[in-house]
Amino acid sequence: MMLMALSFVTTAFATGDTSDSMAELTASISDIKDIEQENPAEDTAEPAQPEDNRDYMAIMINAAMSGDYTSGVAAQDARNAKIDHMGINAAKVYFEDLYILAKIISSEAGSSWLSDEWKMCVGEVVLNRVASPEFPDSVSAVVMQRGQYAGANSTYFQRLKPSERCVLLAKRLLEGERIMNAPAVVFQANFRQGSGTHTSYYDRLLGSTYFCYSSKMHLYENV
Numbered sequence: 001m002m003l004m005a006l007s008f009v010t011t012a013f014a015t016g017d018t019s020d021s022m023a024e025l026t027a028s029i030s031d032i033k034d035i036e037q038e039n040p041a042e043d044t045a046e047p048a049q050p051e052d053n054r055d056y057m058a059i060m061i062n063a064a065m066s067g068d069y070t071s072g073v074a075a076q077d078a079r080n081a082k083i084d085h086m087g088i089n090a091a092k093v094y095f096e097d098l099y100i101l102a103k104i105i106s107s108e109a110g111s112s113w114l115s116d117e118w119k120m121c122v123g124e125v126v127l128n129r130v131a132s133p134e135f136p137d138s139v140s141a142v143v144m145q146r147g148q149y150a151g152a153n154s155t156y157f158q159r160l161k162p163s164e165r166c167v168l169l170a171k172r173l174l175e176g177e178r179i180m181n182a183p184a185v186v187f188q189a190n191f192r193q194g195s196g197t198h199t200s201y202y203d204r205l206l207g208s209t210y211f212c213y214s215s216k217m218h219l220y221e222n223v
Contacts, residue, residue, distance in 0.1 A: 052082055057093070057171070064099045064167045072099060091175045097139045101126060101170040102162035104143050107151060108188070110162075111206065116169060118201045121211050123173045124180055125188045132186055133219055180211060184220035187212040 056079035063072030072095035080092045101123050109119045129135035129142045136142050143152050151157050162170075185198045187210075194212040202208045214220065 054078070056082065060093070060095055060098060061164070061167050061171065063095065064102050064162060064170075065164055067099075067161055069095070069099070093171065093174045097174055098167065098170055099162070100139045100143055101173065102167040103157065103160050104149060104152065105166040105170060106160060106162040107157060108149070109209075110166060111203075112165075114203065114206075115201070116165075117179050118209070119166060119169050120173060120177070120179045121199060121201075122188060123170055124178055125186060125211060127173060128183050128186050131183060131223075132214070134186065134214060134216065182213070183223040184213045184217055185211050186214045 056075040059075035060072050060079070063069070063075060076093070076095040082088065083090050083092060104126060105119050105123050108122045126139060126142050130137055130139055136145055143149055146153075180198055182198050187194045189212075190207055190209055192210050192212060194215050195217055196213045197210050198213060199211045200208055
């Protein structure tokens, strides 16, 4: 409508007939303003929603390696929200579980020459205990349970920064991967215990480590 009014002005000045035309133009512009006030323009374009391509798991892994709890939890929350919002088929991993599980793997089997399978069995026992009625129901509570993991309540363990390898193995476990795939294997020690040994590993420097079944196998019949 404003363009029509400007065209009207151009025509009026071109012909020299500006007296009545200017009056009509003033009325026309006034009408336009009234219409615009009555019907304000609506911004129908929705703001752009850029795709969130940030790898929050990578941030969590780096945070676990550096012991940056604040950044790790923030990345955890953002990742879980992204999974919910986008309907991604991915396991939710919580930073505290990732961090503590990686630390206990590093503490119990952190030597670089030990196999990934050995390391993962250590973490698998922890997760089996979390799911077991015989032990506490969180990774941190299982690891910190008195008399279970030597040094877990020590200053050394508190300051321990897990290696990238151990963090990645902890991630695999928390996402559902298993080596023994036996929920009743809840013991790990350098001696046999429970109702039998599922898996054992030997190292010429560290000796043998046995991964053993619970003494109360009836608790795992339906697991």
